[in-house]
Amino acid sequence: MGPLMELQLLLLFMIFAAVVAVEVEDLLSSVIAVGAVGLGLSLVFLILKAPDLAITQLVVEILCLIILIRATIKKDLPLLRDGRWLFNTTSTLVFIALFLIFAYFALKELPGFGQPIMRVAKEYINNGLGKTGATNIVASIILDFRGYDTLGEATILFTAVMGVLAVIRSVGRIKDEK
Amino acid sequence: MCLVLFCIGLYCVLRKRNIIKIIIGLGIIEYAVNLFFVLIGYRTHGRAPILAKDQQILNMVDPLPQALVLTSIVIGLAVTALIVAIAIRIYEKYGTFDITKINRLKG
Amino acid sequence: MKNNKTGMTLIVKTITRLTVGLILLYGIYIVLHGHISPGGGFAGGVIIALSFIHLMLAFGRETALKKLSQTAASVLESLGALMFLAIALLGFLGGCLFFNFFLHKGKPFDLFSAGIIPLCNIAISLEVGAGLFAIFAALILFKGLGKEE
Numbered sequence: 001m002g003p004l005m006e007l008q009l010l011l012l013f014m015i016f017a018a019v020v021a022v023e024v025e026d027l028l029s030s031v032i033a034v035g036a037v038g039l040g041l042s043l044v045f046l047i048l049k050a051p052d053l054a055i056t057q058l059v060v061e062i063l064c065l066i067i068l069i070r071a072t073i074k075k076d077l078p079l080l081r082d083g084r085w086l087f088n089t090t091s092t093l094v095f096i097a098l099f100l101i102f103a104y105f106a107l108k109e110l111p112g113f114g115q116p117i118m119r120v121a122k123e124y125i126n127n128g129l130g131k132t133g134a135t136n137i138v139a140s141i142i143l144d145f146r147g148y149d150t151l152g153e154a155t156i157l158f159t160a161v162m163g164v165l166a167v168i169r170s171v172g173r174i175k176d177e178k
Numbered sequence: 179m180c181l182v183l184f185c186i187g188l189y190c191v192l193r194k195r196n197i198i199k200i201i202i203g204l205g206i207i208e209y210a211v212n213l214f215f216v217l218i219g220y221r222t223h224g225r226a227p228i229l230a231k232d233q234q235i236l237n238m239v240d241p242l243p244q245a246l247v248l249t250s251i252v253i254g255l256a257v258t259a260l261i262v263a264i265a266i267r268i269y270e271k272y273g274t275f276d277i278t279k280i281n282r283l284k285g
Numbered sequence: 286m287k288n289n290k291t292g293m294t295l296i297v298k299t300i301t302r303l304t305v306g307l308i309l310l311y312g313i314y315i316v317l318h319g320h321i322s323p324g325g326g327f328a329g330g331v332i333i334a335l336s337f338i339h340l341m342l343a344f345g346r347e348t349a350l351k352k353l354s355q356t357a358a359s360v361l362e363s364l365g366a367l368m369f370l371a372i373a374l375l376g377f378l379g380g381c382l383f384f385n386f387f388l389h390k391g392k393p394f395d396l397f398s399a400g401i402i403p404l405c406n407i408a409i410s411l412e413v414g415a416g417l418f419a420i421f422a423a424l425i426l427f428k429g430l431g432k433e434e
Contacts, residue, residue: 015182018206022190027198034202041209048220049239051228051323053247055315057212059331060255063417064205066338070424071262072198092192096185103181125227125238137227137238139325141245143405150405153249154412160256161416164263168423228323252327252413259420266424 007047014040027072035065052138180217184210197265201258208254212247219243301343308336312410319406326406330413337418 014037021033038061045054124141142150187210190203219240227241316329 011180011183014209015186018183018186021202021206022186022194022199027196030199030202034205037206037209041213044213045216048216049227050216050244050247052325052328053216053244053251055324056248056251056328056331059328059335060251063331063335063338064255064258066342067259067262067424068198068201071266088193092189095192096188099188100181100185124241135228136320136323136325137241138244138248138323139320139402139406141241142248142325143402146245147405149245149249150409153253154409156253157256157413157416160260161420163260164420165423167260167263167267248325248327252331263424 007044010040010044010047014044028069031065031068031072034068035061038064050138052136180210180213183213197268201261201265204261205254205258208250212250212254215243215247215250297343301339305336305340308339309333312336312414316406316410317403320402326409327413329406330410331417333410333414334417334421337414338421341421 017033017036017040021030021037024030024033038057042054042058042061045051045057124145125137184207187203187206190206191200194200194203219242221239227238227244312329312332312335315324315332316326319325319329
């Protein structure tokens with residue numbers, strides 16, 4: 001779907017790393033393979049001319065890896081028994097095929113690969129420097145033109161931190177009682 | 179092409195038994211969706227949406243999906259952190275990660 | 286393996302001593318220049334949190350907690366969220382024409398141009414950085430780093 005050769009090559013690498021992450025039995029190797037997928041995604045963002053996203057994706061990927069490795073560092077690997085294998089696999093494949101059919105019908109309506117319809121974004125690009133005085137247009141969009149979305153996102157992060165602290169704290173109390 | 183990535187993640191979420199594998203599948207789905215959004219807003223031979231000194235506004239890529247995906251990446255991190263904390267808590271209580279054994283709904 | 290009681294080997298400790306200050310400085314640079322070059326509040330906040338986490342991973346938990354205790358991290362995070370809310374509400378209450386003009390819009394490539402956008406970046410980076418550090422201080426608390434059973 002893309003005219004750029006590097007894009008296709010990086011996508012193939014990402015797909016390969018994702019297959020490795022899904023199929024390998026060892027948990028640590030799967031987590032490292034997910035790290036490789038994230039790194040490939042950051043490079044793809046650079047090729048698609050989105051530097052903000054590349055920086056953010058890279059650092060968030062590193063943090064995600066640290067959290068995942070913390071979860072798997074001393075948990076043992078259970079045996080993956082396969083019960084009712086045939087029924088599970090066929091139902092999964094039917095579901096994925098159904099999803100692909102609907103996705104094909106939905107994706108036919110999109111414009112072609114290189115020509116986006118930029119009706120709203122034209123206003124932002126043309127008036128961005130005049131109205132806000134910021135030269136980074138993406139930053140002026142998320143902080144000035146669409147600031148409410150950023151407020152919602154700050155709330156989500158705050159709630160997630162509260163949730164993690166609430167879940168982890170009761171671990172400590174049970175361990176202290178023993 | 180990113181639909182293939184999405185389908186791999188979906189297969190992993192549906193079929194695997196280990197909770198950590200399910201979390202990895204969710205991460206792959208999130209990467210595929212972000213990639214799809216940024217691919218929509220790409221203009222052929224565009225430039226990055228940052229103005230440089232005394233340069234006219236030509237031909238830029240679409241900055242609006244990039245703003246949305248920036249938010250989405252950070253939210254994905256928050257969701258992953260919360261799910262991993264819950265998974266650690268489940269391991270404390272049940273001693274295993276197999277989801278077919280975790281089926282007791284007691285307090 | 287030359288371990289002390291906590292933390293990692295000697296090589297990691299030496300390199301950490303050299304680079305932690307640089308990482309913190311780079312994170313502050315990305316936050317402050319959020320309206321000129323790519324980056325912004327979120328990536329910068331995550332980088333600042335990563336510098337403290339690096340300190341914690343290499344030296345064990347007590348040394349990092351001496352730099353930034355847990356209650357201080359909670360206070361900083363709440364302060365960041367409240368600052369963002371306050372800036373948004375100031376625009377709402379002060380009349381819609383004053384929202385962007387009380388910090389004078391300078392020439393486009395200065396550090397202090399673009400109205401309230403740098404303030405928003407700083408508030409967001411405080412909240413994200415302190416919040417992520419609080420998550421890590423809680424996650425590494427009860428299990429060490431997996432070496433003691």
